[in-house]
Amino acid sequence: MDQLLLYILAGFLAGILLDRLLLRRMFRKQEMQAKNKAKQALKEADAQAEILKKNKLLEAKEKFLQLKGEHEKELASRNQGIAQRENALKQKEQSLNQKLENSSRKEQELETLKQGLNRQMEVLEKKKTEIEEVKNQHVLQLEKISGLSVEEAKSQLVEALKDEAKTKAMASIKDIVEEARLTASKEAKKIVIQTIQRTATESAIENTVSVFNIENDEIKGRVIGREGRNIRALEAATGVEIIVDDTPEAIILSGFDPVRREIARLSLHRLITDGRIHPARIEEVVAKTKKQLEEEIVEIGERTVIELGIHGLHPELIRMVGRMRYRSSYGQNLLQHSREVANLCASMAAELGLNVKRAKRAGLLHDIGKVPEDNPDLPHAILGMQLAEKYKEHPEVCNAIGAHHDEVEMTNMISPVVQVCDAISGARPGARREVVESYIKRLKEMEDLALSYAGVEKSFAIQAGRELRVVVESERISDQQAEMLAFDISNRIQNEMIYPGQVKVTVIRETRAVSYAK
DSSP states (O other), rough: OOHHHHHHHHHHHHHHHHHHHHHHHHHHHHHHHHHHHHHHHHHHHHHHHHHHHHHHHHHHHHHHHHHHHHHHHHHHHHHHHHHHHHHHHHHHHHHHHHHHHHHHHHHHHHHHHHHHHHHHHHHHHHHHHHHHHHHHHHHHHHHHHHOOOHHHHHHHHHHHHHHHHHHHHHHHHHHHHHHHHHHHHHHHHHHHHHOOOOOOOOOOOSSSEEEOOOOOHHHHHHHHHHGGGHHHHHHHHHSEEEEEESSSTTTEOOSOOHHHHHHHHHHHHEEEOOOSSSHHHHHHHHHHHHHHHHHHHHHHHHHHHHHHHSSSSSSHHHHHHHHGOOOEETTHHHHHHOOOOOOHHHHHHHHHHHOOOHHHHHHHTTTGGOSSOOOSSSHHHHHHHHHHTTEEEEHHHHHHHHHHHTOOOOOHHHHHHHHHHHHHHSSSSOOOOHHHHHHHHEEEEEEEHTTTOOOOOOOOEEETTEEEEEEEEEEOOOOOHHHHHHHHHHHHHHHHHHOOOEEEEEEEEEOOOEEEOO
């Protein structure tokens, strides 16, 4: 048994040794094969590298040859350009040399001409001296013959030329004026008449008093109150004077501010209707009435701008438009006047091809400076322009407001349109009332202005101051001087006087021939 195990063990060891020998041979064989494959791969790689190297060298040589050819071409073209420029410079040099030669030749010729001119100038100076001597001798002879010196003759000639020039100038002015009238008068009248006819307005006359009618005189006692407490409280709250004794069954409200008079009238109506009249109630009713009237003023302004089709007006300007309802100018209601001017401006602007909306806006706002509550010491046109600028109105509208009485210079075409329409509205017969004293004073000033001229015998202001007739002495004033006198008087009236519309100046020169038969 032991021997069997030994044999088995010996056989097992022998097998292991045999396997190891076989494996070693097999590994050696594989190693040899791998080495052979590696050597073969190295040989192939060396062969491919050699081929690539040759290809790259060939490509580099070709690229070098190509770049060399291009460089040689570029050098050739540059050399050609340089040669051309050198030829051009040579040609220019030759032409400059020729010009220098010509200029030197011309300088010599000019020098020769200069010497000749100097000789001629000397001859002319001598002749001029001789002519001057002859002239002086002739002047002396003329002075002896005429008995006048040169200065006296010149002054007489200047005066004669002045008179002749004035006569010709007046004739030219007359022809130009007549031509302008013929060409422009027809169209201007057409535009103005169409504008006036298309604008229909109502005329309202405002006074400094308002009359409040009552049913009987017993109510006056209640209005006066115990020891006059009620009437004093009402006057203090409204700012108007209340007269209760003069007119039967009526109470007179007196004040320059129409808004305050309207507040007092409405407050009296509420108090009398309610029946409770005492100082506390008066203050309460007046406060409510003021608030209600303020709302009504805003409503009037809004309704006015809506009816006129004006948009984007500042709320404060709308409020001022509403306050125009309670203001008057020479008896003409300011709101109606402004509406009338706005419509006139729109019609006239449409005829003239101007901005209709802007003209209408300027016409409505042109008297806005008459309604501010603080009443600063400024002309209403300047104040209105400042208000328009404050509330971001268009510069053309601002200028039209400020220039409608010539306080500022007109800078656009809308400004004269507003000025003309304002004059048309104010000059319409029946539109305004003037105080008699100021009216008579204006006519007297107009007549005195005409009488201040030499040669004027009489002057008459007729047609409510719209025409001035001047009678001159025919011995002292000629026909040409009469035309100049009419022109001068009209200019002075325009520059020195304030008047509505326009004034026609007519100079009358009458020549009478008298003879007696004996």
